Amino acid sequence: MKVLITEYLRINLDTEKWECRRCGHVHGDARDNYKRGLLVYDRDPREIHKPLLDTKMYSRTYSPDPTWCRILEYYCSSCGTLVEAEYLPPGHPPLYDIELDIDALKLQWKDREEVVEEVRGPDLAAEKVKHGRALHAQAHGHDHGHHGHKH
Structure with a gap:
């Protein structure tokens, strides 16, 4: 052990x-x-x-x-x-x-x-960045090339 x-x-x-x-x-x-x-x-x-x-x-x-x-x-x-x-x-x-x-x-x-x-545990800083980018993309009507992938 x-x-x-x-x-x-x-x-x-x-x-x-x-x-x-x-x-x-x-x-x-x-x-x-x-x-x-x-x-x-x-x-x-x-x-x-x-x-x-x-x-x-x-x-x-x-x-x-x-x-x-x-x-x-x-x-x-x-x-x-x-x-x-x-x-x-x-x-x-x-x-x-x-x-x-x-x-x-x-x-x-x-x-x-x-x-x-x-x-x-999860990388909370990375998760916050990903979430922020998803919110930004949603608010501005574009998905930065993720072509239909949901966040």
């Missing part, structure tokens, strides 16, 4: 392993920090948050100081999907942000049906 945990991570309860939801690659022991099995890119924050002031004229430029802040990006080593990103002081170990009770999770899921992908 595989349980969806985040947008890019799931736990295989049979093997007790973290897995990539995009490619199925095994990241490591589900009783440990999933980040141990990922590739890490230690980013200089100035690459992401460009200085807003001239760096030759000002020491504070509204860009994070790399001696105080780093951005760690965690990628699947198989498909390259960006799984997580975090801002940390230089030298700080990766955060242990997801620690699950695997035994309790197994009990919760023993009689449940596996969820392959998250359940998604």
Whole structure:
């Protein structure tokens, strides 16, 4: 049984392993920090948050100081999907942000049906646009080339 945990991570309860939801690659022991099995890119924050002031004229430029802040990006080593990103002081170990009770999770899921992908509701913004276009076409007596299709 595989349980969806985040947008890019799931736990295989049979093997007790973290897995990539995009490619199925095994990241490591589900009783440990999933980040141990990922590739890490230690980013200089100035690459992401460009200085807003001239760096030759000002020491504070509204860009994070790399001696105080780093951005760690965690990628699947198989498909390259960006799984997580975090801002940390230089030298700080990766955060242990997801620690699950695997035994309790197994009990919760023993009689449940596996969820392959998250359940998604309707895209209300897209529905509103479609409805608005249909109303516009009706009000102006034209159907924008839908030739008899009802909205």
